[in-house]
Amino acid sequence: MIKxxxxxxIELLIYLKDNIxxxxxxxxxxxxxxxxxxxxxxxxxxxxxxxxxAGIRKYLNFGHCIGHALETEIGYGNILHxxxxxxxxxxxxxxxxxxxxxxxxxxxxxxxxxxxxxxPKIKNIKITSLIRTMKxxxxxxxxxxxxxxxxxxxxxxxxxxIEESQIKEALNDxxxxxx
Numbered sequence: 001m002i003k004x005x006x007x008x009x010i011e012l013l014i015y016l017k018d019n020i021x022x023x024x025x026x027x028x029x030x031x032x033x034x035x036x037x038x039x040x041x042x043x044x045x046x047x048x049x050x051x052x053x054a055g056i057r058k059y060l061n062f063g064h065c066i067g068h069a070l071e072t073e074i075g076y077g078n079i080l081h082x083x084x085x086x087x088x089x090x091x092x093x094x095x096x097x098x099x100x101x102x103x104x105x106x107x108x109x110x111x112x113x114x115x116x117x118x119x120p121k122i123k124n125i126k127i128t129s130l131i132r133t134m135k136x137x138x139x140x141x142x143x144x145x146x147x148x149x150x151x152x153x154x155x156x157x158x159x160x161x162i163e164e165s166q167i168k169e170a171l172n173d174x175x176x177x178x179x
Contacts, residue, residue, distance in 0.1 A: 002113050003089060004039040007059045008046075010106070010153040012038055017113040024117070058158040061139065062148040063088030066171075069133040073125060086114050087122065087176055094170040095162055096149040106153045122177050130171070131164055 001023075005013030016035065022028045023035060043060065050057035066088035070079055093110045096102035134145050145167065149160045171177055 004042045007156045008042045059156040091170045101151045
Protein backbone atom coordinates (compact mmCIF):
# COMPACT_ATOMS: atom_id res chain seq x y z
CA MET A 1 0.00 0.00 0.00
CA ILE A 2 2.84 2.37 0.86
CA LYS A 3 4.47 1.66 -2.50
CA UNK A 4 1.29 2.64 -4.36
CA UNK A 5 1.10 5.89 -2.45
CA UNK A 6 4.77 6.64 -3.09
CA UNK A 7 4.61 6.00 -6.84
CA UNK A 8 1.18 7.40 -7.53
CA UNK A 9 -0.60 9.45 -4.90
CA ILE A 10 0.76 11.67 -2.12
CA GLU A 11 -2.72 11.97 -0.58
CA LEU A 12 -2.89 8.17 -0.26
CA LEU A 13 0.56 8.07 1.30
CA ILE A 14 -0.29 10.76 3.85
CA TYR A 15 -3.57 8.99 4.58
CA LEU A 16 -1.66 5.76 5.19
CA LYS A 17 0.83 7.54 7.42
CA ASP A 18 -2.01 8.88 9.54
CA ASN A 19 -4.09 5.67 9.60
CA ILE A 20 -1.64 2.80 9.23
CA UNK A 21 -1.98 1.61 12.81
CA UNK A 22 -5.75 1.25 12.39
CA UNK A 23 -5.11 -0.71 9.19
CA UNK A 24 -2.46 -2.96 10.76
CA UNK A 25 -4.58 -3.65 13.83
CA UNK A 26 -7.79 -4.14 11.79
CA UNK A 27 -9.49 -1.47 13.87
CA UNK A 28 -11.45 -0.11 10.95
CA UNK A 29 -12.34 -2.52 8.15
CA UNK A 30 -13.82 0.33 6.09
CA UNK A 31 -10.44 2.09 6.00
CA UNK A 32 -8.76 -1.15 4.95
CA UNK A 33 -11.31 -1.76 2.16
CA UNK A 34 -10.99 1.82 0.93
CA UNK A 35 -7.19 1.63 0.74
CA UNK A 36 -7.18 -1.81 -0.92
CA UNK A 37 -9.59 -0.60 -3.59
CA UNK A 38 -7.44 2.51 -4.20
CA UNK A 39 -4.32 0.34 -4.58
CA UNK A 40 -6.08 -2.06 -6.97
CA UNK A 41 -7.18 0.90 -9.11
CA UNK A 42 -3.62 2.29 -9.20
CA UNK A 43 -2.10 -1.07 -10.13
CA UNK A 44 -4.72 -1.89 -12.76
CA UNK A 45 -4.31 1.55 -14.35
CA UNK A 46 -0.55 1.04 -14.63
CA UNK A 47 -0.73 -2.57 -15.84
CA UNK A 48 -3.43 -1.83 -18.43
CA UNK A 49 -1.21 0.87 -19.96
CA UNK A 50 1.86 -1.40 -20.07
CA UNK A 51 1.03 -5.10 -20.08
CA UNK A 52 4.54 -6.18 -21.19
CA UNK A 53 6.50 -4.14 -18.59
CA ALA A 54 8.24 -2.11 -21.26
CA GLY A 55 7.70 1.27 -19.60
CA ILE A 56 5.54 2.56 -16.74
CA ARG A 57 4.79 -0.89 -15.35
CA LYS A 58 8.37 -0.80 -14.06
CA TYR A 59 7.13 1.78 -11.54
CA LEU A 60 5.72 -1.19 -9.63
CA ASN A 61 9.33 -2.25 -8.96
CA PHE A 62 9.88 0.68 -6.58
CA GLY A 63 11.76 -0.81 -3.63
CA HIS A 64 12.22 -4.17 -5.31
CA CYS A 65 15.85 -3.82 -6.39
CA ILE A 66 17.06 -4.00 -2.79
CA GLY A 67 14.03 -6.05 -1.74
CA HIS A 68 14.76 -8.97 -4.04
CA ALA A 69 18.44 -8.91 -3.12
CA LEU A 70 17.55 -9.02 0.58
CA GLU A 71 15.24 -11.98 0.01
CA THR A 72 18.06 -13.81 -1.74
CA GLU A 73 20.74 -12.91 0.82
CA ILE A 74 18.65 -13.55 3.93
CA GLY A 75 16.80 -16.50 2.44
CA TYR A 76 13.26 -16.83 1.21
CA GLY A 77 10.95 -17.36 4.16
CA ASN A 78 13.33 -15.63 6.57
CA ILE A 79 12.08 -12.20 5.52
CA LEU A 80 8.64 -11.28 4.27
CA HIS A 81 8.43 -9.84 0.75
CA UNK A 82 6.67 -6.74 2.07
CA UNK A 83 9.40 -6.18 4.66
CA UNK A 84 12.13 -6.54 2.04
CA UNK A 85 10.36 -4.09 -0.29
CA UNK A 86 9.86 -1.64 2.59
CA UNK A 87 13.62 -1.64 3.23
CA UNK A 88 14.10 -1.16 -0.50
CA UNK A 89 11.68 1.77 -0.61
CA UNK A 90 13.55 3.54 2.19
CA UNK A 91 16.82 2.99 0.35
CA UNK A 92 15.43 4.12 -3.03
CA UNK A 93 13.85 7.17 -1.39
CA UNK A 94 17.20 8.05 0.22
CA UNK A 95 18.96 7.75 -3.16
CA UNK A 96 16.20 9.89 -4.70
CA UNK A 97 16.81 12.51 -2.01
CA UNK A 98 20.58 12.46 -2.51
CA UNK A 99 20.12 12.85 -6.28
CA UNK A 100 18.03 15.99 -5.73
CA UNK A 101 14.89 14.34 -7.00
CA UNK A 102 12.85 13.92 -3.83
CA UNK A 103 12.43 16.69 -1.27
CA UNK A 104 13.43 16.15 2.35
CA UNK A 105 9.78 16.66 3.36
CA UNK A 106 8.59 13.90 1.03
CA UNK A 107 11.45 11.61 2.07
CA UNK A 108 10.35 12.02 5.68
CA UNK A 109 6.74 11.18 4.79
CA UNK A 110 7.88 7.88 3.30
CA UNK A 111 10.17 7.13 6.25
CA UNK A 112 7.50 8.07 8.80
CA UNK A 113 5.01 5.78 7.11
CA UNK A 114 7.40 2.83 6.99
CA UNK A 115 8.67 3.41 10.54
CA UNK A 116 5.17 2.66 11.83
CA UNK A 117 5.48 -0.90 10.50
CA UNK A 118 7.85 -1.91 13.34
CA UNK A 119 10.22 -3.67 10.96
CA PRO A 120 12.99 -5.73 12.53
CA LYS A 121 16.58 -4.61 12.11
CA ILE A 122 18.61 -6.58 9.60
CA LYS A 123 21.80 -7.85 11.18
CA ASN A 124 25.05 -8.99 9.66
CA ILE A 125 24.20 -8.31 6.05
CA LYS A 126 27.25 -7.86 3.88
CA ILE A 127 26.66 -4.85 1.69
CA THR A 128 29.15 -6.02 -0.94
CA SER A 129 27.32 -9.33 -1.22
CA LEU A 130 23.96 -7.56 -1.40
CA ILE A 131 25.24 -5.34 -4.23
CA ARG A 132 26.62 -8.37 -6.08
CA THR A 133 23.19 -10.00 -5.82
CA MET A 134 21.54 -6.82 -7.17
CA LYS A 135 23.87 -6.85 -10.16
CA UNK A 136 22.78 -10.40 -10.96
CA UNK A 137 19.06 -9.56 -10.88
CA UNK A 138 17.34 -10.19 -14.22
CA UNK A 139 16.16 -6.56 -14.36
CA UNK A 140 19.74 -5.30 -14.36
CA UNK A 141 22.01 -5.55 -17.36
CA UNK A 142 25.75 -5.37 -17.96
CA UNK A 143 26.62 -5.22 -14.25
CA UNK A 144 24.67 -1.94 -13.88
CA UNK A 145 22.15 -1.53 -11.06
CA UNK A 146 18.89 0.03 -12.17
CA UNK A 147 16.58 1.64 -9.60
CA UNK A 148 13.11 3.08 -9.70
CA UNK A 149 13.52 6.48 -8.03
CA UNK A 150 11.07 9.23 -7.15
CA UNK A 151 11.24 12.71 -8.64
CA UNK A 152 8.59 13.45 -6.05
CA UNK A 153 5.87 11.39 -4.43
CA UNK A 154 3.57 10.32 -7.25
CA UNK A 155 6.22 10.87 -9.92
CA UNK A 156 8.50 7.83 -10.25
CA UNK A 157 11.30 7.49 -12.77
CA UNK A 158 12.76 4.35 -14.28
CA UNK A 159 16.12 3.50 -15.81
CA UNK A 160 18.21 5.13 -13.09
CA UNK A 161 21.66 3.56 -13.09
CA ILE A 162 22.97 3.91 -9.55
CA GLU A 163 26.62 3.69 -8.55
CA GLU A 164 27.69 1.25 -5.86
CA SER A 165 28.95 4.13 -3.71
CA GLN A 166 25.44 5.62 -3.60
CA ILE A 167 23.91 2.27 -2.65
CA LYS A 168 26.49 1.78 0.11
CA GLU A 169 25.80 5.28 1.45
CA ALA A 170 22.05 4.65 1.44
CA LEU A 171 22.39 1.30 3.20
CA ASN A 172 24.85 2.65 5.76
CA ASP A 173 22.45 5.52 6.50
CA UNK A 174 19.49 3.16 6.88
CA UNK A 175 18.55 2.68 10.53
CA UNK A 176 17.23 -0.82 9.80
CA UNK A 177 20.65 -2.20 8.87
CA UNK A 178 23.17 -2.92 11.59
CA UNK A 179 26.48 -4.50 10.73
